[in-house]
Amino acid sequence: MNKIKFFLFAALMSANSYAADADYSQPIAITSDNNETSIKENVSVYTENVEIRQGSLNIKADRLEINASAGKGNEVFITTGNPVRYSQLLDGDVPVNARAAEIRYDLASRTLTLSGNAELSQSGSQVQAAVIRYNIETQQISAESGEQKKRVTTIFTPENKENP
Template sequence: MTSKVMNKLVFLGLLAAATNALAAEQNEVIIDSGRQQAQLQSNIGIFEQNVVIIHGDRKIQADRLEVHRRAELGTNKQLLVATGSPAIFSEKQADGSLLEAKANEIRYDVAALTLVISGDAEISQAGQKINAQVITYDIEQQLISAERSGQQDSRVRTVLVPVDEDDENKKEKEPQPSQGNNP
């Protein structure tokens, strides 16, 4: 083989390896905590004391986390059940805004990319806030659905905060810091 063909094959191999590494990194779930236990027979990991979970652009903070790993849960085989007062989920959106969810319990199905928050549940983004007993968020479809509890006086509440156009215009017109070594 010629040198050019060999170089192209090596380049394609390196590109494929880098792509696989990036995909693995995006599927990787990192958990930090003060304490960890594992129930080997039931495949449940228990994390306690200032738990922080990172999955791509998503972050969960909780007092306690149970990680359920079973074949019937799908490809990634992980269901994360975070509890706290409150447990907090945050995700940086494609537009740069931050979506934040708070509740007594957050159930995050890693394979299905769904989030179910329950117990004084609240989800907010860009000045909009939804409060309900149970809120489901389909991360891939960016679909939020909220339900009231069985109590008669329970309701789903949405608060829309208007964006001040003057503030938006000021942000657009503000001088940007210069890049470089200008005096």
């Protein structure tokens, strides 16, 4: 089973496709229609038309809760929506896109956890599952069927080569 996951990872993600380092050095900008923050609890909640940007990383959601209780650089962003949408350009301007009912972004580990009809696509290939964990920095994917036992589906799109 681990060999299958490794093959899935290798086929879906190109070896020289990494998130642009410049993205991680950029500030995180959040816009929304509403915001409530508890300074004492270190929790902020944004609602309606939420957008998170960090360089080319972009997440659009209906609701965002940020838990900053673990300190600066260790914030956890939990977004929900119908669906939440994520996009980012990797080095070489290769786009990666995802969507799910919930996307959790762990800033310290640079990991996205997509839950609820999760879908991740890059370069025409796609993974669909109940839960997908995606490390933005290392480009590693783990997909699970979840409690509903919805099977993991992977679609590989062949590379188009011009005829001589």
